[in-house]
Amino acid sequence: MSEAASKVISLAVIPGDGIGPEVTAEAVKVLTAVTKDSPASFDLTEYSLGAEHWLQTGETLPEETLAAIKGHDAILFGAVGAAPGDTAIPSGLIERELLLKLRFNLDHFVNLRPSKLFPGVASPLANPGDIDFIVVREGTEGPYVGNGGSLRTGTAHEIATEVSLNTAYGVERVVRDAFRRANDRPRKKLTLVHKHNVLVYAGKLWKRIVDEVAPEFPNVAVDYLHVDAATIFLTTDPSRFDVIVTDNLFGDILTDLAAAVTGGIGLAASGNINMEGTFPSMFEPVHGSAPDIAGQQKADPTAAILSAALLLHHLGFHAEAERVEQAVEADVAGRSGQARKTAEIGDAIAAAVS
Numbered sequence: 001m002s003e004a005a006s007k008v009i010s011l012a013v014i015p016g017d018g019i020g021p022e023v024t025a026e027a028v029k030v031l032t033a034v035t036k037d038s039p040a041s042f043d044l045t046e047y048s049l050g051a052e053h054w055l056q057t058g059e060t061l062p063e064e065t066l067a068a069i070k071g072h073d074a075i076l077f078g079a080v081g082a083a084p085g086d087t088a089i090p091s092g093l094i095e096r097e098l099l100l101k102l103r104f105n106l107d108h109f110v111n112l113r114p115s116k117l118f119p120g121v122a123s124p125l126a127n128p129g130d131i132d133f134i135v136v137r138e139g140t141e142g143p144y145v146g147n148g149g150s151l152r153t154g155t156a157h158e159i160a161t162e163v164s165l166n167t168a169y170g171v172e173r174v175v176r177d178a179f180r181r182a183n184d185r186p187r188k189k190l191t192l193v194h195k196h197n198v199l200v201y202a203g204k205l206w207k208r209i210v211d212e213v214a215p216e217f218p219n220v221a222v223d224y225l226h227v228d229a230a231t232i233f234l235t236t237d238p239s240r241f242d243v244i245v246t247d248n249l250f251g252d253i254l255t256d257l258a259a260a261v262t263g264g265i266g267l268a269a270s271g272n273i274n275m276e277g278t279f280p281s282m283f284e285p286v287h288g289s290a291p292d293i294a295g296q297q298k299a300d301p302t303a304a305i306l307s308a309a310l311l312l313h314h315l316g317f318h319a320e321a322e323r324v325e326q327a328v329e330a331d332v333a334g335r336s337g338q339a340r341k342t343a344e345i346g347d348a349i350a351a352a353v354s
């Protein structure tokens with residue numbers, strides 16, 4: 001039984017586009033199964049949002065819907081967005097006006113992305129070693145804030161800017177969070193990944209803040225890598241990493257790479273966490289809407305299911321979360337050569353946690 005008190009959890013579910021609804025259905029199935037005899041239960045409210053919803057209604061995330069979402073205890077998010085070549089929807093509209101609007105308005109400053117090579121899972125690396133690290137990606141700043149513009153659009157002299165915003169307040173709170181997480185892990189190692197040899201203003205701020213916070217965590221060993229070198233080590237020596245702290249863009253890119261070296265994007269979970277508890281946190285797979293396989297029951301729902309486990313941990317239902325993680329570990333260990341449908345994987349994991 002969990003140490004958390006009995007609770008009806010008000011959960012907003014945003015399945016989204018493409019494979020989002022397919023994988024979210026399996027995550028809900030597993031959440032329902034694992035809480036059947038537990039103090040936790042879920043009161044689900046589904047929100048129809050995303051590219052398809054925009055095509056039908058012209059709405060991305062109306063203010064009243066945002067206000068309603070703020071009233072829930074947590075959010076389970078699938079994935080949103082159109083196919084990269086789709087011209088019916090302006091590129092970035094749904095990502096910016098829905099997903100990033102949620103992350104920014106709900107102050108999800110910790111984008112937590114664990115990377116673990118589970119026993120029995122094949123890595124594309126010849127010698128992957130024991131990969132088990134977390135990326136603490138800043139979630140509310142960096143180049144994703146929409147601080148940019150175009151001049152002389154459509155001419156040969158067109159100018160486009162996309163300015164990265166880094167505040168001392170924003171950097172310090174995420175750096176401190178990463179130090180705390182490193183301090184709680186057995187290896188106690190923190191790697192700052194940035195590019196302060198070129199991005200000197202933002203890079204210096206990140207480096208200085210890490211140096212300033214470090215004395216509060218004397219047991220944590222601190223390391224630094226430029227992001228380009230980090231991609232080398234993620235593929236040649238990923239077991240060197242324990243906790244990576246980095247900005248919004250570098251963290252986005254590094255976590256797709258980390259997913260690839262730990263068995264694929266279908267296994268990579270994430271949490272967009274408001275550590276202050278002022279608004280609900282949101283849990284979603286690292287992957288996108290995968291239009292190339294949508295509607296075919298080909299998507300791996302494991303990332304969504306592991307994101308649901310992060311949600312359970314966040315709400316204090318650690319025993320239930322661990323049951324889900326153990327069921328996933330057992331499932332992935334026995335997968336070689338099996339081609340199962342999305343729902344079959346969800347059914348197997350749900351049965352294992354029931």
Ligand SMILES: NC(=O)C1=CN([C@@H]2O[C@H](COP(=O)(O)OP(=O)(O)OC[C@H]3O[C@@H](n4cnc5c(N)ncnc54)[C@H](O)[C@@H]3O)[C@@H](O)[C@H]2O)C=CC1
Nearest residue numbers: 079080081082083265266287288289290291292293299300
């Ligand atoms: N959090 C979100 O909602 C995100 C949304 N997007 C959006 O998703 C759309 C597609 O983006 P892409 O760049 O193609 O990235 P993607 O992550 O959707 O797909 C990349 C590749 O990974 C595969 N893949 C992804 N998830 C999988 C799963 N669960 N099981 C098996 N294979 C899986 C896809 O089939 C594709 O070949 C775009 O509109 C993009 O903006 C992209 C990333 C995150």
Ligand SMILES: CC(C)CC(=O)C(=O)O
Nearest residue numbers: 095096099100252286287
């Ligand atoms: C706004 C999202 C599409 C960015 C992304 O790819 C991610 O958060 O993984």
Ligand SMILES: [Mg+2]
Nearest residue numbers: 252253256286
């Ligand atoms: Mg991404």
